Amino acid sequence: MNLLYKSTRNAEETVTASQAILKGLAEDGGLFVPTEIPKLDVTMDELKGMSYQETAYSVMKQFLTDFTEEELKQCIDRAYDAKFDTEVIAPLVKVGDTYHLELFHGATIAFKDMALSILPHLLTTAAKKNNVTKEIVILTATSGDTGKAALAGFANVPGARIIVFYPKNGVSKVQELQMVTQKGDNTAVVAIHGNFDNAQSGVKALFEDKKLGKELADAGFQFSSANSINIGRLIPQVVYYVYAYAKLLENEEIAAGEEINVTVPTGNFGNILAAYYAKQMGVPIAKLICASNENKVLFDFFKTGKYDRNREFVLTSSPSMDILISSNLERLIYTIAGQDAQKNSELMAALKNDGIYEITPEMKRGLSDFEGGFSTEEETKETIGDTYRSTGYVMDTHTAVAAHVSRDYRDESKDDRKMLVASTASPYKFARSVMTAIDEKYDAMDEFALIDELEKVSGTAVPNAIEEIRNAQILHTRECDADKMKETVKSILGVEE
Numbered sequence: 001m002n003l004l005y006k007s008t009r010n011a012e013e014t015v016t017a018s019q020a021i022l023k024g025l026a027e028d029g030g031l032f033v034p035t036e037i038p039k040l041d042v043t044m045d046e047l048k049g050m051s052y053q054e055t056a057y058s059v060m061k062q063f064l065t066d067f068t069e070e071e072l073k074q075c076i077d078r079a080y081d082a083k084f085d086t087e088v089i090a091p092l093v094k095v096g097d098t099y100h101l102e103l104f105h106g107a108t109i110a111f112k113d114m115a116l117s118i119l120p121h122l123l124t125t126a127a128k129k130n131n132v133t134k135e136i137v138i139l140t141a142t143s144g145d146t147g148k149a150a151l152a153g154f155a156n157v158p159g160a161r162i163i164v165f166y167p168k169n170g171v172s173k174v175q176e177l178q179m180v181t182q183k184g185d186n187t188a189v190v191a192i193h194g195n196f197d198n199a200q201s202g203v204k205a206l207f208e209d210k211k212l213g214k215e216l217a218d219a220g221f222q223f224s225s226a227n228s229i230n231i232g233r234l235i236p237q238v239v240y241y242v243y244a245y246a247k248l249l250e251n252e253e254i255a256a257g258e259e260i261n262v263t264v265p266t267g268n269f270g271n272i273l274a275a276y277y278a279k280q281m282g283v284p285i286a287k288l289i290c291a292s293n294e295n296k297v298l299f300d301f302f303k304t305g306k307y308d309r310n311r312e313f314v315l316t317s318s319p320s321m322d323i324l325i326s327s328n329l330e331r332l333i334y335t336i337a338g339q340d341a342q343k344n345s346e347l348m349a350a351l352k353n354d355g356i357y358e359i360t361p362e363m364k365r366g367l368s369d370f371e372g373g374f375s376t377e378e379e380t381k382e383t384i385g386d387t388y389r390s391t392g393y394v395m396d397t398h399t400a401v402a403a404h405v406s407r408d409y410r411d412e413s414k415d416d417r418k419m420l421v422a423s424t425a426s427p428y429k430f431a432r433s434v435m436t437a438i439d440e441k442y443d444a445m446d447e448f449a450l451i452d453e454l455e456k457v458s459g460t461a462v463p464n465a466i467e468e469i470r471n472a473q474i475l476h477t478r479e480c481d482a483d484k485m486k487e488t489v490k491s492i493l494g495v496e497e
């Protein structure tokens, strides 16, 4: 079967998987979605015995049908290798009565590595397949973790350049150091005077700027995106939900066919959307529980059917989820509108113009697989401290948001299905918030002293990603105003008026 992709804002045009990956965003500003979600063509019994790489092939070949077996396997083998500090790639850890799927064992110790280790390979393969000769410029807005994971993935990749924008005061110390010390002649990192939504909207505007696209094309460049609006980010994320279910089965934690629930700490809605795709592929998942921090626009949306970004932006201890415009939600809106590109376009225009839209009662019924919850700063902190004291397990702030929400859900709903929590970052990445949640006394220490304390407390070794930045040189100092991103990009690429 040849699976094609459509824009969420245009019913007519279809593209192949490799074209969708190359473009990143559709020309009409919509996101590419598969015309249908394929079913798994292997049984859970077969999946049980598979390695992460084998599972990745079984899942991804169903979506990326214009890649050959050889191409796809090569991408997978180059991505999921010794960059990860464990052979299983995504370990399952039982913490109390909950299963944590640890997605932070890659090069930059956050879950973004799961997709961004493979995206550069998918993209360069797609470029070859489509006879693209221009240099690909990856433009990325980051709330902290995507940036470093994309830089690590694209550094020194021939035929590609990468430019990352991050909010100057909106990321953790470790996140910032990881980015500004990035090596590679093809990398650029820019701090913008604004928040993540400014960075993300700015990047989207650059993609939609036809005149800029033409100027760059004349200079031999073509934009693509490493953000989770790129379908090449989303599909590799479906893999670990299939893998986790098969491992629960293999370890006899669940019986064949038994339904589980999944809680995902959510920002841009990419990770949880991948879990929804896994469910549609045939993985027995009952509820998808969307966990927000105090920027709880998604919680309100699931409760009321109204998406309203007109509110104060809160800086929290889980900065990678400090987002008011969850761009991947558009893919779900399109789906629950019955793949109605017209209806979706209207809602997205309302979001852009007024910051608000409301779905129809019929669409709201399509959300029955989802539950929303949120965690306050205080609750996140308590969850880290309580879990440490009762189990010895140390989790990061994002994961703690999900752990809190999953506990609330269970207490309130009495739904006692087994719970999988997507564990999205290493506690080392957010050492200050994590250690002060365990004991306030740690607040007096500097960042690297805290990291050494965390090693003692958690009994897990300091990851390479942290050792690397201890004494690394700062290589990127560029800053810009949120409304000067276009000029900045042109200057970095040496394209002048």
Ligand SMILES: *Cc1c(COP(=O)(O)O)cnc(C)c1O
Residues within 6 Å of the ligand: 110, 111, 112, 145, 146, 228, 265, 266, 267, 268, 269, 270, 271, 272, 320, 321, 398, 399, 424, 425
């Ligand atoms: C990006 C990120 C999230 C949010 O994931 P989305 O796919 O954007 O919803 C959660 N936790 C961490 C640590 C992240 O880096």
